[in-house]
Amino acid sequence: MSFTVPNRPERPTDPDQAEPDKGDFQSLGYRKSGVLTGGAVTRTAANTVSVEATTGYLNGEYFSLATATSISISAPSSGSNAKFVLILVTKSGGAFSATALEGTTANGGESASNALYPDFDSATNMLVAAVYYNVGDTDIDGSSVVDKRVMVMPQANPTAVSSAPGSTDGTIGEIRIDSSITPADGQSIVWIKTDATTWTNLGKYSSTAAAAGATGAQGNQGQQGTTGAAGAAGGQGPQGPQGPQGPKGDKGDSGSGGSYTHPSQTLTLAGAVTGSVSFTDGTIPTLTTTIPAGTYVPLSGNVSITGQLITANLMPTSSGSNRQIGSIYMTYKKIVLTDNPVVMSDLALKERFDESPGLSFVDSLTPKSYVLKNDPKKVHWGFVAQDVEEVCTQHGVSEAAVYEKPEEGLGGHMALTYGEFTAPIVKAIQELTERLEALENG
Numbered sequence: 146m147s148f149t150v151p152n153r154p155e156r157p158t159d160p161d162q163a164e165p166d167k168g169d170f171q172s173l174g175y176r177k178s179g180v181l182t183g184g185a186v187t188r189t190a191a192n193t194v195s196v197e198a199t200t201g202y203l204n205g206e207y208f209s210l211a212t213a214t215s216i217s218i219s220a221p222s223s224g225s226n227a228k229f230v231l232i233l234v235t236k237s238g239g240a241f242s243a244t245a246l247e248g249t250t251a252n253g254g255e256s257a258s259n260a261l262y263p264d265f266d267s268a269t270n271m272l273v274a275a276v277y278y279n280v281g282d283t284d285i286d287g288s289s290v291v292d293k294r295v296m297v298m299p300q301a302n303p304t305a306v307s308s309a310p311g312s313t314d315g316t317i318g319e320i321r322i323d324s325s326i327t328p329a330d331g332q333s334i335v336w337i338k339t340d341a342t343t344w345t346n347l348g349k350y351s352s353t354a355a356a357a358g359a360t361g362a363q364g365n366q367g368q369q370g371t372t373g374a375a376g377a378a379g380g381q382g383p384q385g386p387q388g389p390q391g392p393k394g395d396k397g398d399s400g401s402g403g404s405y406t407h408p409s410q411t412l413t414l415a416g417a418v419t420g421s422v423s424f425t426d427g428t429i430p431t432l433t434t435t436i437p438a439g440t441y442v443p444l445s446g447n448v449s450i451t452g453q454l455i456t457a458n459l460m461p462t463s464s465g466s467n468r469q470i471g472s473i474y475m476t477y478k479k480i481v482l483t484d485n486p487v488v489m490s491d492l493a494l495k496e497r498f499d500e501s502p503g504l505s506f507v508d509s510l511t512p513k514s515y516v517l518k519n520d521p522k523k524v525h526w527g528f529v530a531q532d533v534e535e536v537c538t539q540h541g542v543s544e545a546a547v548y549e550k551p552e553e554g555l556g557g558h559m560a561l562t563y564g565e566f567t568a569p570i571v572k573a574i575q576e577l578t579e580r581l582e583a584l585e586n587g
Contacts, residue, residue: 178203178271183210186232186274186292191284193217196232196243196273203236203271210234214243218276220283221255228255229262230276236269243273292333303335312342473549474557488564502540503572509536530559 184199199210221228231246231254246263248254254263262275275291282289303320310321319338326334336344461468471477511532515525530548537545547565551557 208241501568
């Protein structure tokens with residue numbers, strides 16, 4: 146497909162000056178954009194054009210400009226210059242509007258030798274029409290505005306006709322130019338035969354309905370319809386997992402099994418759950434309850450989840466120093482992350498500042514190679530918590546966050562916070578750097 150516009154020579158001495166060339170049309174053709182209906186551009190006042198209501202398709206998205214838009218444009222800055230102004234539909238954010246791209250000497254759209262179509266981003270702009278100022282023009286007339294729809298000329302020599310072609314005329318794919326149509330009314334002068342008996346006008350705009358009682362001409366494609374009503378609600382979801390076993394209830398006076406009270410402290414899921422609770426005396430009552438939606442883990446108390454807990458985010462009920470995941474008594478084997486953990490380190494959270502230990506502390510550490518008793522196949526490198534505690538004590542720190550000890554009588558094992566080694570290692574490197582610089586400087 147190619148594009149052309151009527152040639153308007155600027156001077157008799159230079160008749161080829163304004164002939165469109167490759168630079169003129171570098172941004173015209175774009176397979177993802179086009180006007181579906183409307184968009185006729187006409188002169189309405191001095192240096193003013195109006196863009197009629199437009200429905201179109203721009204880079205994969207349908208749009209609709211429901212009302213006409215008036216746009217003011219400027220004549221060439223010099224009387225010896227010719228100028229192009231492009232009328233565009235522009236997407237900015239999520240909104241579409243009709244705009245003008247003025248030709249300038251900087252973008253090549255205004256020139257005394259050969260004015261070109263200014264280039265633009267075809268991903269967010271679509272050409273609707275071109276406005277041309279000849280040398281010496283200070284205003285435009287009707288012939289100065291060239292609608293994009295009359296630029297499409299895939300047939301090298303289309304047949305000129307003075308009325309709409311008949312259904313038996315021509316062959317499929319043939320193009321005819323209808324001189325009886327005035328482009329200013331928003332209808333294209335180009336007819337294309339699309340099947341054995343149908344000629345289709347390239348584009349037209351109609352704002353009035355056919356007269357009552359008469360058969361109206363084929364209408365344009367309607368604007369995109371409104372969003373349909375929401376679909377019916379889906380069926381009930383699958384049954385959730387059985388809740389944890391509740392404690393034994395108080396046995397009633399009756400000798401035939403008694404009565405039991407199920408605790409209100411439960412793991413709650415959306416939907417209905419039917420299950421059984423087994424008590425130590427062998428009684429197995431049937432528990433059927435409707436579970437409210439929205440709560441997944443109790444805000445207090447202990448609930449055992451033996452399966453997988455899958456969730457997008459895991460947040461504490463409030464911010465505080467006593468919120469944790471796991472402990473030295475109940476541990477997880479592995480935490481897998483796709484990024485480094487984030488540790489709070491704001492100045493407002495700290496006090497009693499002093500220097501970190503450095504080289505003497507690092508030299509006292511005993512890095513070791515070892516295997517874990519419950520996984521002897523893998524070799525680990527690190528430290529022993531008791532060794533680190535001894536080194537901290539030697540450096541006058543009886544309670545250091547680098548290690549953690551369980552309380553007596555509660556079981557558990559000592560643990561290390563490896564991130565706490567970072568500052569002493571950095572301090573040791575700084576001390577070594579000072580010594581090296583001292584040696585280098587004599």
